[in-house]
Amino acid sequence: MPLYRDAGADVEDRVADLLGRMTLDEKIAQMHAGWLKLSPDGKHEWRIADFAQRTTGVSVDSLLEHGLGQITRPLGTHTVDPKEGVRALNELQRRMVEETRLGIPVMSHEECLVGLMIKDATLFPAPLNYAATWNPELIERVGAVIGQQARSIGCHQGLAPVLDVSRDPRWGRTEETLGEDPYLVGVMACRYVKGLQGEQRDLLATLKHFAGHSASEGGRNHAPIHVGPREFNDIFLLPFEMAVKLADAGSVMPAYHDVDGVPCHEDHSLLTEILREKWGFDGLIVADYAGVNLLYTHHGVARDAASAAAMSFNAGLDIELPGHECALHLKDALARGEIKEETIDSIVARILTAKFRLGLFEHPYADPENVALRGEEASRVAYQAAVESAMLLSNDGTLPLDVERTGTLAIIGPTADDPLALLAGYSFPVHLINAGEHAGAPMATPLQALRARFGASRVVYAKGCDVIKERSQGAPVYPGDVEMNEAINQSRQSLISTDTGQINEAVAAAKQADVAVVFVGDLAGLFQSGTVGEGSDTDSLDLPGVQQALLEAVVATGTPTVAVLTGGRPYNLGGLEDRIAAEIMAFAPGEGGAEALADLLTGAVNFSGRLPLSVPKSAGAIPFVYNHKLKSAGTPIAYHFGSRFPFGFGLSYTKFEYSDLELEQAEVPIEDGAAVLRFVVENVGMRAGTEVVQVYVRDCLASAVRPVRELKAFARVALGPGQRGKVRIVIPVDMLNFTGHRGERIVEPGQFDLMVGSSSRDIHLNATVNVVGEGTRVLPRNWRMLSEASVVVDETAAESVVAGAVAG
Missing domain, CATH: 2.60.40.10 (Immunoglobulins)
Incomplete structure (x- = not known):
């Protein structure tokens, strides 16, 4: 038996033995992933996308001939029954173990930021909700539940958490952050990582996006960031440093943007000097999807795919995700002297070390009969995260609603009866929208939960307006996918509805009620398939569409009005903050959100959530964060500076x-x-x-x-x-x-x-x-x-x- 197959041998010795047996093709195969639609019969197909892994002319058989470093989202790429998905993954694994020369198993990764992003997994609240609990122990339990579900499907690496420190709420990915304070972000991230990885570290968490992604120009996705080295270290690097040193995070993902002209995917100072040498990180650095490819297609710092691969791997990258567009050209880079084989050897050694540590050689398969994605404990933790994260921002005494004494309740708003309105962009049902699929969300809506409390006869419902009338795929993903002059000079038609035709019905409902509860906010969706989420940035902190007009019309009836905001960023209410009876900010509370909001509105439980980021007075006040410098206010103090509801703020039903x-x-x-x-x-x-x-x-x-x-x-x-x-x-x-x-x-x-x-x-x-x-x-x-x-x-x-x- 070769030494590398001896489970009792030291990992370092096993790595050296296996590496010494590998050909160059076998080494390169470990340095990239494959994005496939897997099948239990072994007839796997390419997953082709415009924004990542375009057609390369390589057959699936050719891709797998020498092995594979990782398989990209085997169960999360499309809707598949989890047990069938595990069987398909096992078939790929069998091919790697039994039909390649050295039998090196493949690692599987999935998205898991707000729950495992596959069919039937528990739908947790958004990371903004995690931070709003200010409860690190609870978030460790969230991570542990997600980790248990991931292990049950044979997942070895989860692409979470996000450690970007929020600096501009116009950025669509604000919902993925843990707020605007680096210490709060670091604390919560550490506990999530510890929960996800477990004591054995047999599932790798992935810290992203390294680093500064949230400080982009104008809150625009992928845009450059402009910060000095002190601010970069004190604000944006601190949470990563904490999670590496305190939580032993197993993986890190670089960000798409450039810092002072240097893209993160080619930044040797960031990926090697700071992360590995200064902090002592010993895990894997994996590319953000297509991040290597962008070095030559968008950033213009590499002349072709081979040079882009060489730049990234020389900087410290270990694995190209989600596919192989650049790594397969490494031989060209080697022949041109752009990378050395010793560098490739050191990278492959790190990849093999991770696979040995994970026990992958001894336990390559998952049991499809032991898939465990739902259960009472998971639902309880999801509910608890929802109930502890909702924030009461104002209350004139109208809340809590008395279930016995409150007469007629008007439930109004476009998000009151839409389960997708309770979910973040990286939840499976929402993520599918931009892939052209529509999946249901098996969860209650606020309308259903409140009807259950008050009885259907005492609840009158009116939608009032739509945020988006029909959910569909959004915009081109990257600047560069369209001609820049066309993108700048021609405005693309927005999916957001401007139809006010349903407002009169909402006014009528409010007039016949004792209290109106109006649900407004966002619909998460990637790349402008929603109003918030990756690639769904905004230029305003006004409610999307005609929701402000709806709220104004309801308030004008004189009926006490409670505004409940859900979504992925804070919004202003156009001055109605002083006229409404109460305001609740719930972000994206997940599958337990409806029950949590019903319990909070009726006083069955008390509010304890606190804001993890400031609510700037307007988009014109941006940037505004609580930990600003004195002169940030201007001289004299700018009238638009500041926040009505500051970082850390939240009320309850007691004092x-x-x-x-x-x-x-x-x-x-x-x-x-x-x-x-x-x-x-x-x-x-x-x-x-x-x-x-x-x-x-x-x-x-x-x-x-x-x-x-x-x-x-x-x-x-x-x-x-x-x-x-x-x-x-x-x-x-x-x-x-x-x-x-x-x-x-x-x-x-x-x-x-x-x-x-x-x-x-x-x-x-x-x-x-x-x-x-x-x-x-x-x-x-x-x-x-x-x-x-x-x-x-x-x-x-x-x-x-x-x-x-x-x-x-």
Whole structure:
């Protein structure tokens, strides 16, 4: 038996043995994927798409002759019964193991951002919802459920989570982010990664999009980003650094854009010097779909496919996804001296290492009879994520609705009875729209859930308008797929409806009701098949289509109006915020969203969600983020600057008061110190509720301009009526760092303001800590990245957590 087949041998020895046996063709085969429609009978077909894997003239048999690194979305490419999909994947695997010379198994990857993106998998809320829970433990459970479902279909790598830090809500992929604060993003991402990968790391999470994708010009997809090296490191790289060092993430995916003229897929500094050498990353770097190809078709930095492949692999890439358009030309690049075989060997060694670590050689097949995609636990976790993420932004006392006493309820709006309106763009039913397929979403709508609560006779429904009358495929994916002059000078007809013909029916419904609940917002859809999602960017924060006119007409009836916003970005209500009875922002709450919203509207449960990003006053206020610099407001302060509802904000059906702030030490050493705060939070209302306490820091004097405040700690504090919670927060001095002029993370001695609040705006307690030491301190590789929080409720019950805990 060859050494590489000995499961008891060291992985390093197995890799060396197998690599030494491989031909150049067999090595190159491991460096790319195949995007096929698999069949249990082995008659696999190409999956051809304009935006990725165009026809190359290569037969499927030729592609598979020497093996294959990965198979792209075997169950998620099109609608297939999961058991049949596993049988088809097993047949491909059998061919790799039994009919190729060396029998190297293939890795399978799927999308899994909001649940496994295949037929019948659990439909979880959007990542914005994950962040809005401010509950890292819950998001780890979400990741664990998704990981269990992925393993059951033979998936080895999940293309999630997204660590892009939101900077412009016009960007369609805002829904995929975990908000605008790098620490919150990092904490939540770490817990998702730990849940998805499990203790054995036998399923690889993929951190994306590395890095800065969310800071694109004008919020336009793929557009360049313009940030300095300090901001790039402190804002956009920090979550990735956390997930690599704290959660041992198994894979990273570069982004499509360029940074100062350098596309991420060819950036050696980013992929090798920072990620591997500086941070110690030991996993796989996989291309974003067609990202290698774009180096010569769009960016214009490579002369052909061979050069594009050489550039990417020299920079640090390991595997081209989703197909083989460029990797198959590596022999040409090798002959031209654009890449060395030693570089190819080192890449293939990393790929083989991953496959050995995953146990793929010993367990290449999945059991189709053990596919497990649904269950009570998965549904419960999906519901919990939905209920903890919905945010109450205003309430004049109309909420909660009394199921017994409220008379007639008008349910109005284009998203009230559309299950797809509760789903994010990377959910399977939504993703299929742009592929020309339509799949149902087996889930309740808000209308159905509220009818069940109040009875059909007490609920009157009117749609009021459409967001999009008929869902269909959207626009060309990439700039460059159409002539640029044509794209700039000719406007494409939008799918968004401008028909106001249904508004009168909604007005009539509101007039006969005691309360009107109006559901408005987005429809997720890729590449302009919806109003939000990848490639569905916008130029406005006004509600899409005629929804604003609908809401204005309902409010004008005088009936108390509750606005419920769902979708993938925050929207303004054109001044109606001051005239409506209540406003709820629920983002895309997934399959449990309808029941969660019904429970929250009726007070069966209390609101505890908090905004993970600011709601700018208008598109003209963009960019606006809470952690801006002082002069960002302009001089004088621009009238349009700011946010009505700030980062961290959210109300509930009870009230909380803060008191008794104490610092354990007014001075802390710069080498190993920590700022330790103690304070009390009291529930002074009549209902049980959960407060999300937040601690912000401001560096009073620094060698570089610093933000007005930055989140450094948070904790959920659950209290019954009249209960008091004693909170203790520990913020390591390391977390007071920023990037110095040499690109190193540094901490400087001096004063730091500590602000305890219920949002980035609503600060209730203040203190100042003095960091003392002899000069500036450069942080080591493994610096302390997490704060800690502990809560003692009424002296009787204690709970200690790491705020964003990735340990213990």
